[in-house]
Each structure stands twice: as structure tokens, then as C-alpha cells.
Amino acid sequence: MKYALLLLTVCCGAIALLLAESESSKSSDALAATPPMGWNSWNHFAAKVSDAIIRQQADAMIASGMKSAGYVYVNIDDTWEGERDASGVIHSNNKFPDMKGLADYVHSKGLKLGIYSSPGPKTCAGYEGSYGHEEQDAKTYAEWGIDYLKYDWCSADKLHLDMQQTYQKMHAALLKTGRPIVFSLCQYGREAVWHWGASVGGNLWRTTDDIEDKYDRMALIGFGQNGLEKFAGPGHWNDPDMLEVGNGGMNEDEYKTHMSLWSILAAPLLAGNDLGKMTPQTIAILTNPEVIAVDQDRLAVQGRRVWQEGPLEVWMKPLADGSKSVSLFNRGNGPGKVTVRFADVGLGNSAALRDLWSHKDLGVFQTSFSAEVPQHGVAMIKAH
Numbered sequence: 001m002k003y004a005l006l007l008l009t010v011c012c013g014a015i016a017l018l019l020a021e022s023e024s025s026k027s028s029d030a031l032a033a034t035p036p037m038g039w040n041s042w043n044h045f046a047a048k049v050s051d052a053i054i055r056q057q058a059d060a061m062i063a064s065g066m067k068s069a070g071y072v073y074v075n076i077d078d079t080w081e082g083e084r085d086a087s088g089v090i091h092s093n094n095k096f097p098d099m100k101g102l103a104d105y106v107h108s109k110g111l112k113l114g115i116y117s118s119p120g121p122k123t124c125a126g127y128e129g130s131y132g133h134e135e136q137d138a139k140t141y142a143e144w145g146i147d148y149l150k151y152d153w154c155s156a157d158k159l160h161l162d163m164q165q166t167y168q169k170m171h172a173a174l175l176k177t178g179r180p181i182v183f184s185l186c187q188y189g190r191e192a193v194w195h196w197g198a199s200v201g202g203n204l205w206r207t208t209d210d211i212e213d214k215y216d217r218m219a220l221i222g223f224g225q226n227g228l229e230k231f232a233g234p235g236h237w238n239d240p241d242m243l244e245v246g247n248g249g250m251n252e253d254e255y256k257t258h259m260s261l262w263s264i265l266a267a268p269l270l271a272g273n274d275l276g277k278m279t280p281q282t283i284a285i286l287t288n289p290e291v292i293a294v295d296q297d298r299l300a301v302q303g304r305r306v307w308q309e310g311p312l313e314v315w316m317k318p319l320a321d322g323s324k325s326v327s328l329f330n331r332g333n334g335p336g337k338v339t340v341r342f343a344d345v346g347l348g349n350s351a352a353l354r355d356l357w358s359h360k361d362l363g364v365f366q367t368s369f370s371a372e373v374p375q376h377g378v379a380m381i382k383a384h
């Protein structure tokens with residue numbers, strides 16, 4: 001009898017654990033069913049970010065049409081952190097006098113607020129990290145009304161912590177708050193995070209070191225993502241880092257390549273520019289509804305390279321309606337003719353094509369399609 005009871009207890013415990021885990025994975029899936037879209041302060045403002053800037057960016061997200069295009073998270077990156085009080089509760093520094101008030105403001109616009117911390121004692125910029133205060137910090141974020149946490153490894157390196165357990169710990173703390181908070185892992189793709197990021201509660205995980213507003217760096221990261229597609233899906237995405245579109249270091253063709261590539265990759269789309277000062281070209285790139293639809297497609301499959309010859313590449317992402325989005329890239333110096341053979345992207349002999357940057361139907365083509373692509377540029381089409 002004693003053994004039967006023991007067995008029953010163990011079994012019930014195991015079932016309860018399984019149910020809890022599957023509930024938590026269901027809720028993570030719902031949190032980021034498609035790749036998260038929003039804005040982050042780091043690429044443009046870095047340590048200058050403040051309450052006033054976040055309010056301006058939230059306002060601009062609406063006025064510029066970014067919100068209507070699907071961008072929703074307004075994320076404060078590093079340098080908001082102040083001191084801990086005698087009970088260990090973290091406070092924001094004087095750039096952020098009232099975090100709860102700021103969250104209320106962002107929420108009143110129909111947007112969501114994100115924040116940043118590190119599992120180590122210090123963040124990358126040397127501010128207060130969450131080490132030893134994980135539950136307390138998660139609780140504080142939830143009380144403020146935070147909807148997204150980027151958790152950046154940095155000084156945790158010195159502690160020689162187990163990376164997976166460390167991320168799992170913060171995820172458990174976030175779950176305990178009862179508030180849905182998107183969990184963004186930032187450890188630069190170490191220890192092949194794509195294999196375990198989802199199992200420690202990550203909704204997205206950085207796959208590389210930091211992006212820069214330069215074509216070569218963006219291209220190295222973006223085109224280097226091939227092969228990671230099997231690890232992405234609803235609730236858990238590869239993150240090749242935030243967008244640089246509009247920051248001025250690349251030309252229009254290069255920014256179109258950046259946006260096309262991130263969308264083919266089903267990457268999180270976190271703009272990293274000043275939303276209050278965008279040229280019409282920047283707005284057109286960031287809000288192109290046909291390109292965003294590729295990124296956000298509900299089939300939720302990350303695209304991959306299907307053909308390459310020297311600097312010319314063709315990438316394909318299958319879409320829920322049975323069509324394929326195909327990008328013809330030219331990484332070379334000087335214009336180049338890129339051809340996609342329909343057989344290489346799983347299309348039949350004839351396909352109707354639409355250009356997603358010029359918003360024009362191109363007509364019906366047989367067996368292949370070729371485009372003259374400018375240096376560092378792209379032709380992005382949808383084929384069915």
C-alpha cells in the first residue's frame with residue numbers, strides 16, 4: 001500500500017511537471033508566434049537613451065506608420081540601471097525617473113515596453129546586472145509593466161556559470177511573475193545556443209556578435225545564417241541582431257538587402273534607428289508590407305540559400321499560401337545578373353511572379369527568372 005501510494009505520488013508529480021512544462025512552452029509559443037517586431041535603443045542611441053527618448057520613439061512609431069506595419073515593442077537597452085536599495089530592489093537611474101509611468105505611457109499608445117539586463121553582476125556597459133537578484137528583478141519588471149527582457153551574458157563570463165542553467169533561472173523567475181514577458185537571449189551564439197535556446201525558455205536568441213551599420217558586417221552576419229533554419233519556429237527564433245536600416249552607414253540598396261535578408265530569415269525585426277528622423281526611403285524600407293508579410297508568414301519557416309555562384313546568391317522561404325518568397329542577392333562589387341531556376345526553389349515549370357520592392361506583378365515566367373541586381377542589392381519576389 002505504502003509503495004502504491006509512493007508510486008502514485010511520483011507519477012502524479014511527473015504528470016504535473018510535464019503539464020506545467022507543456023503549458024509554459026505553449027505560452028512562450030503564443031508570446032512570439034511570429035518573430036517579434038519593434039524597436040531597440042542600442043544601435044542609434046546607446047548610452048544616451050532616456051525616458052524622453054523612449055516616449056519620442058513610441059510617438060514616432062505611431063506617427064511614422066511603423067505601428068500599423070506591425071512594430072509593437074519599444075525596447076530600452078543597456079544604461080537604464082540605477083542602484084539597488086537596502087532590500088536589493090533595483091531602481092532605474094536618473095535618466096528614467098519613473099519606469100512604471102513610462103510603461104503606462106507606452107501601453108497607452110497600444111505598444112509594449114522592453115528592458116535589458118545581464119545574468120552577471122554587471123551589464124556590458126558596466127551597469128548593475130541581475131546576478132543573485134533574478135527573482136527580485138523579474139518581479140520588479142512585472143510590477144513596472146515590462147513586456148520583454150533582453151538578457152545579455154557579458155560579465156557572467158567571469159563567474160564561469162552554466163549558461164543553460166543561468167538562462168533557465170531567469171526564465172523561471174519571469175514565469176513566476178505571471179506576466180507574459182518575451183525572453184530574448186543574448187550570448188552571441190555561444191555554445192550553439194540554437195540547440196538549447198528554446199528549452200531554457202528563449203523566445204529568441206542572438207546567433208552572432210554585434211551587428212554594425214556597415215554592409216560588410218551586416219552581410220557577414222545575415223548570409224552566415226544559412227543552416228540554422230531547422231531551429232526556428234513559432235515561439236523560438238534565431239536572432240541575427242537588430243536592424244541598422246536608417247542609421248546612415250549603408251546605401252538604399254544595402255538596406256533593402258538587410259531588410260529582405262532578415263525577412264527571408266524570419267528574423268525578429270527590431271528597428272535600431274531614430275524613428276523620429278526617418279527619410280521617406282527609410283520608412284518605405286522598414287514598413288514595406290509585402291516584405292514584412294514574408295517575415296511574419298504564419299508557416300513560420302526560416303528561409304535558406306538554394307543557389308550560389310561567387311557573390312551571387314538565391315534564397316527561398318516557403319509561405320503558408322503555398323507560394324515561395326525568393327531573393328536574388330548580389331554581394332559583388334558592380335551590377336550582376338542573377339537567375340533563379342524554378343526547380344531549385346520547388347516551383348513547377350511556370351510561375352507567376354511579383355516584385356516585393358516595386359510592388360508590381362511581373363507576369364508568368366517559364367522555368368526561370370533573371371534580374372539585373374545592383375552591387376550589394378537584391379531583387380525580392382513572390383512566386384506561385
Ligand code: GLA
Nearest residue numbers: 042077078124125152186210
Ligand atoms: C552587447 C549586446 C548589444 C547591446 C550592448 C549593450 O554588446 O550584444 O546588443 O545590448 O551589449 O551594452
